[in-house]
Amino acid sequence: MSRKMNSRIFTLILALLVVAVLPSCGLLGKKGSASEKDNRRGEVTGVPKRVIWQQVLPKDMVPVKAGTFWMGQADEDIAFTQSSLNKQITISEFYMDKYEVSNNKYRQFVEAVRLGEYTYSTPTTLKDPPQFNLDEVLPDSTVWNTSFTFHYGDPLMEFYFDHPAFDNYPVVGVSWEQAHMYCQWRTYHLNANDKSDFDYPQFRLPTEAEWEYAAKGGKEVAKYPWGGPYLKNKRGCLMANFKPGRGNYIDDGFAYTAPVDVFAPNGFGLYNMSGNVAEWVLDAYSPVGGALTWDLDPKYDNPNEKRKVVRGGSWKDIAHYLETSTRTYEFQDVKTAHIGFRTTMTYLGRSGSMNVNNNRRRKR
Numbered sequence: 001m002s003r004k005m006n007s008r009i010f011t012l013i014l015a016l017l018v019v020a021v022l023p024s025c026g027l028l029g030k031k032g033s034a035s036e037k038d039n040r041r042g043e044v045t046g047v048p049k050r051v052i053w054q055q056v057l058p059k060d061m062v063p064v065k066a067g068t069f070w071m072g073q074a075d076e077d078i079a080f081t082q083s084s085l086n087k088q089i090t091i092s093e094f095y096m097d098k099y100e101v102s103n104n105k106y107r108q109f110v111e112a113v114r115l116g117e118y119t120y121s122t123p124t125t126l127k128d129p130p131q132f133n134l135d136e137v138l139p140d141s142t143v144w145n146t147s148f149t150f151h152y153g154d155p156l157m158e159f160y161f162d163h164p165a166f167d168n169y170p171v172v173g174v175s176w177e178q179a180h181m182y183c184q185w186r187t188y189h190l191n192a193n194d195k196s197d198f199d200y201p202q203f204r205l206p207t208e209a210e211w212e213y214a215a216k217g218g219k220e221v222a223k224y225p226w227g228g229p230y231l232k233n234k235r236g237c238l239m240a241n242f243k244p245g246r247g248n249y250i251d252d253g254f255a256y257t258a259p260v261d262v263f264a265p266n267g268f269g270l271y272n273m274s275g276n277v278a279e280w281v282l283d284a285y286s287p288v289g290g291a292l293t294w295d296l297d298p299k300y301d302n303p304n305e306k307r308k309v310v311r312g313g314s315w316k317d318i319a320h321y322l323e324t325s326t327r328t329y330e331f332q333d334v335k336t337a338h339i340g341f342r343t344t345m346t347y348l349g350r351s352g353s354m355n356v357n358n359n360r361r362r363k364r
Contacts, residue, residue, distance in 0.1 A: 051197050055348050058190065058200075061095040062269045063347070064214050071212055072290065073325040074223040090296045091213045093349075096206060097342035099260035099271050100279065101182065103160070104167035106139065106174070109185050113137050118188055125191040125199050130184045137181055139173035140335040147337040156256065156337075168259045170277045170340040176308045176332035179205055179280050179341040186343065206344040207299040208283040208309045208327075215274065215312065215324040217267030223323055225266035225273040231319055239263060240275030241315045242322055249315070257315050274322035277340035278314040285309050285329035306331050314338035 035045040057063060072086035112118055118129045141161050144153030160166050161173070174182075187202040194200070206214065216222040223229050226239050233239060238252040240263055249255045253262075258276050265271045284305035286292060293300050307329040313321030316338050320326060330339060 053196070053198055055200065056196075057095060058345065060098050061345065062098050064091075064094050064096050064210075064268055066093045067091060067213065067218070069213050069216060069220050071209055071325075074221050074228075074323065085290055087290050088295060089209050089213070089298060091210055092297050093347035094206075094210060095345040095347060096210075096214050096268070096270060097344070098265070098269060100170040100277055100340050100342050102168050102260050103171050106171040106182060107161070107167075109182050110134070110137055112185060112189070118185070119192040121193070123192040124194060124196070125188070127188065127191065127199070129188050129192070130181070132181055132185070137178060139171055139178070141173055143173040143335055143337040153337070168261065169257050170260050170272075172257070172277055172337050172340050173335045174340065175335050176205075176280045176330075178335075182341075183343055201346040201348060203343045203345055205280055205282040205341060207297070208281045208289070208311065209293075209298045210344060211279065211281045211311050212324055214268055214270055215266070217270070217273075219267065223325075225270070225324060226264065231322075240272070240313075240322055242275040242313060243316055243318050254315065272312075274312050274324070275317075276315055277312075278310045278317070278321070278328070278338055279312045280339060280341040281309045281311055283309045285327075306333070308332045310339055 035048050038045050039048075068088060068090045070086050071089040113132045113134050123129075139161055141157050144156040144160065145151065147153075160169070161171070183203040183205065187200075190203075191199040215225050217225050217227075219227060224231070224239065226233075231238055231240070231244070238244060241252050241254050241258045243249055244251045252258075252275075258272075260276070261271055263272060263275070266273055283289065283300045284302040285307040286300055286302070286305065289300040289309075290298075308331070310328045310330050311326075313319075313323075313326065321328065330336070
């Protein structure tokens with residue numbers, strides 16, 4: 001009796017396995033998914049079972065949604081440059097650093113080059129690591145003396161980049177070319193250490209139009225990142241780190257640069273888009289660049305032009321240079337004590353509009 005019972009149970013289990021397994025193998029008249037059936041009939045449905053991939057927001061970056069704004073001067077052109085005439089521009093989605101690149105983040109790049117170690121395990125990208133020389137990536141600490149005439153910058157020259165007291169301050173003494181090297185390293189650093197099956201887009205400097213759109217913080221027209229027209233809030237506190245008056249550097253609380261996370265962020269959650277350090281952007285400089293470029297994701301690219309656009313004003317500049325529309329430039333190999341940078345990343349699927357709520361930082 002016991003043997004018969006065990007035999008019946010075994011037969012029942014075997015029957016259930018056959019019913020469960022054979023259809024999935026296409027052995028009972030089932031021939032896979034609907035797309036596979038269509039493929040067998042000669043239809044084109046795309047490669048089946050493609051990996052679902054979603055672009056993750058990198059640490060300390062914020063999503064900037066697509067939008068349209070008026071690029072160009074939002075107030076009087078006191079220098080009468082006529083290089084920032086108004087033009088309506090549409091910008092696609094991108095990610096942008098919440099803060100200017102700090103000494104400590106740039107130091108991680110320098111240490112990776114010093115040690116020749118760009119990955120923590122087996123690289124997860126097929127691309128070769130970038131090649132740098134240590135001397136070409138080091139920031140120039142002498143700019144604290146050479147950028148100014150008869151200025152006692154020795155303490156900053158000795159301590160600013162190397163001392164932990166300045167870890168969270170923006171890196172300076174880096175050229176436009178060095179900013180590009182940092183972007184190349186950060187791109188490889190992410191793609192070689194991330195576990196994704198596909199590489200992320202490269203980190204890069206923002207285009208001039210992206211920078212201005214981000215600086216306005218979602219406002220179609222804004223004189224300053226906080227809107228304006230005033231430089232102080234209702235409590236009488238200055239809204240950025242700059243030079244409020246002749247010879248007056250300390251009124252905002254900092255004689256030189258400030259930590260990258262002080263002062264209130266703008267509408268996109270970006271800190272110090274005006275003041276602290278001016279910022280390199282991707283575009284070559286032209287006084288008529290706005291007239292030459294398209295009105296959708298414009299970028300003025302001229303490899304023969306060594307002047308590159310600088311935006312945002314710095315701790316040593318008067319308020320005019322803090323305006324979101326003010327354009328200045330510097331030569332791409334020049335290093336100063338008042339120019340730094342922040343990076344951006346293109347959002348894939350940029351013809352649509354990203355859902356910001358779905359781009360919160362998630363564990364990889």
